Amino acid sequence: MADRVRIIDASKNFGKVVALKNATLSVKPGEVVLVIGPSGSGKSTMLRCINRLENLTSGQIWIDEDQVTDRASDIRKIREEVGMVFQSFNLFPHLTALENITLAPRIVKKTPEKEAVALGKSLLARVGLSEKERSYPEQLSGGQQQRVAIARALAMSPKVMLFDEPTSALDPEMIKEVLDVMVELARDGMTMLVVSHEMGFARAAAHTVVFMDNGEIIERGSPEAVFASPKEERTQRFLKHIL
Amino acid sequence: MASVKEPRRETRIEVSDGALIPGKGEKSAFSAWRISFFGALALLVFLPIAHPSPYREILLFIPDGILKTFEVTLLSIAFALVVGLLTGIGRISRIRIINRIATIYVEVIRGIPLLVQIFYIYYALGKVVQVPDIMAAVIAMTVCYGAYLGEIFRAGIQSIHKGQMEAAIALGLTRSQALSRVILPQTVRVVLPPLGNEFIALLKDSSLVSILAVSDLLRRGREYASKTFYYFEALTVVALVYLVMTLFFSRLVALMEERMNRRGR
Numbered sequence: 001m002a003d004r005v006r007i008i009d010a011s012k013n014f015g016k017v018v019a020l021k022n023a024t025l026s027v028k029p030g031e032v033v034l035v036i037g038p039s040g041s042g043k044s045t046m047l048r049c050i051n052r053l054e055n056l057t058s059g060q061i062w063i064d065e066d067q068v069t070d071r072a073s074d075i076r077k078i079r080e081e082v083g084m085v086f087q088s089f090n091l092f093p094h095l096t097a098l099e100n101i102t103l104a105p106r107i108v109k110k111t112p113e114k115e116a117v118a119l120g121k122s123l124l125a126r127v128g129l130s131e132k133e134r135s136y137p138e139q140l141s142g143g144q145q146q147r148v149a150i151a152r153a154l155a156m157s158p159k160v161m162l163f164d165e166p167t168s169a170l171d172p173e174m175i176k177e178v179l180d181v182m183v184e185l186a187r188d189g190m191t192m193l194v195v196s197h198e199m200g201f202a203r204a205a206a207h208t209v210v211f212m213d214n215g216e217i218i219e220r221g222s223p224e225a226v227f228a229s230p231k232e233e234r235t236q237r238f239l240k241h242i243l
Numbered sequence: 244m245a246s247v248k249e250p251r252r253e254t255r256i257e258v259s260d261g262a263l264i265p266g267k268g269e270k271s272a273f274s275a276w277r278i279s280f281f282g283a284l285a286l287l288v289f290l291p292i293a294h295p296s297p298y299r300e301i302l303l304f305i306p307d308g309i310l311k312t313f314e315v316t317l318l319s320i321a322f323a324l325v326v327g328l329l330t331g332i333g334r335i336s337r338i339r340i341i342n343r344i345a346t347i348y349v350e351v352i353r354g355i356p357l358l359v360q361i362f363y364i365y366y367a368l369g370k371v372v373q374v375p376d377i378m379a380a381v382i383a384m385t386v387c388y389g390a391y392l393g394e395i396f397r398a399g400i401q402s403i404h405k406g407q408m409e410a411a412i413a414l415g416l417t418r419s420q421a422l423s424r425v426i427l428p429q430t431v432r433v434v435l436p437p438l439g440n441e442f443i444a445l446l447k448d449s450s451l452v453s454i455l456a457v458s459d460l461l462r463r464g465r466e467y468a469s470k471t472f473y474y475f476e477a478l479t480v481v482a483l484v485y486l487v488m489t490l491f492f493s494r495l496v497a498l499m500e501e502r503m504n505r506r507g508r
Contacts, residue, residue, distance in 0.1 A: 051413055053409055053412075053413065076412075076415055076416075076417055077415070079412060079413055079414070079415045080414070080415035082413070083413075084410075084413040086406060086409070086410060088404075088406055090404075090406035090407060090409065090410035091410075092407065092410070092411075092425050092429075093429065094428045094429050103414075103424065103425075104411075104414035104415055104416060107416060107420055107424060108414065108415040108416055108420075149410075152414070153413075153414070156414060156415060
């Protein structure tokens with residue numbers, strides 16, 4: 001099967017800081033890739049280059065037949081098909097949970113109000129928050145906010161979902177409710193790139209684990225292989241710290 | 244000027260040159276605001292009773308001017324809001340030429356005294372078209388306050404966390420859709436209190452247009468005085484009326500701010 005996401009020799013510099021160095025990675029449709037590594041290792045940067053929240057300094061990124069990194073391609077169109085979930089949720093505070101979800105379908109896809117609301121309600125049900133449709137983000141717990149944020153991204157029927165440390169800002173007791181939603185999404189066949197150190201998620205859903213350090217992809221493999229018998233010394237050292 | 248990397252701002256804009264805004268702590272019956280407001284009001288009632296001539300006459304003479312002052316103020320603030328919003332958006336625009344124009348406009352206008360601007364625009368306009376004095380006044384006030392309001396809008400927009408814009412464009416919205424549907428609705432609550440303060444400042448500054456033969460409150464007072472030579476008395480009433488108006492509106496702004504803080508979001 002053709003790759004859904006291809007990252008080819010991608011580098012990103014912020015001034016003199018090299019955030020991403022010659023990263024190459026392919027993700028198949030339905031594959032769930034967990035990206036781990038110390039902070040500042042370029043995990044988030046790699047994710048943010050996939051929907052061009054950051055521009056690569058060199059290299060290419062493809063999603064199916066579309067080259068994200070080509071200046072001529074319609075990046076807005078590509079972003080419709082790439083869902084993103086942020087560490088800090090970034091829900092729109094002036095809109096209710098339901099309105100947060102329906103905003104993009106209504107504005108971007110011109111979905112009729114009624115249809116968008118029906119879609120929003122079904123997505124809220126999917127993340128277990130049907131009774132919260134009228135709540136504003138500030139009235140929701142962190143875990144609930146993140147679930148709404150996932151529903152919001154799903155409303156655009158993306159081909160790929162990017163999760164940038166989705167549980168790092170959550171209290172421990174709320175992590176599970178978010179991971180449960182993500183695991184279910186993975187089981188439904190969503191292509192996912194997840195920056196996270198949640199071992200529970202790794203075991204339950206990840207097909208591939210990628211270890212990054214200093215902007216480079218150091219090692220990749222199945223979760224069993226990488227966690228149980230990492231080949232690279234840097235991976236071993238890092239895993240010792242987090243396991 | 245915006246620096247290279249701006250620290251994350253608090254979503255509260257402090258102003259230092261506003262009218263007397265009663266703070267939350269000042270709940271006592273003898274707060275500065277209460278003393279000033281009711282003191283001025285009491286004088287406006289007491290003086291005409293105690294000395295009907297000239298105070299009663301003055302009070303009967305100036306209401307036209309109060310209306311004119313409001314007319315200039317409301318028209319100016321309405322146009323200045325439009326100019327200010329466009330300027331604020333221009334100041335954060337990624338299109339360099341727009342950004343440059345907006346920035347130059349703000350820098351130039353803020354560097355020229357309002358009184359000079361009013362004269363200048365009046366005579367500059369006069370070279371091209373003949374407009375009614377009041378319109379010249381409104382245009383001058385709009386040009387000036389548009390720049391100041393532009394800075395408030397810019398600060399307000401920049402106070403919104405950048406994750407909001409990222410989340411919006413990640414969903415496929417264009418930058419302008421994100422601005423109008425996500426950023427600006429949140430900006431409104433941040434900028435309302437400082438805008439209220441600018442409204443009060445504009446109300447006061449509108450007295451400057453009396454130099455353009457616009458019969459505002461100040462000019463009516465002076466007209467009365469020049470006929471009767473009651474300069475001190477006429478200007479006393481004028482000052483008291485301005486004070487009552489600005490204190491009234493400053494209270495309104497404070498209440499608005501309090502209500503918004505209570506609503507939290």
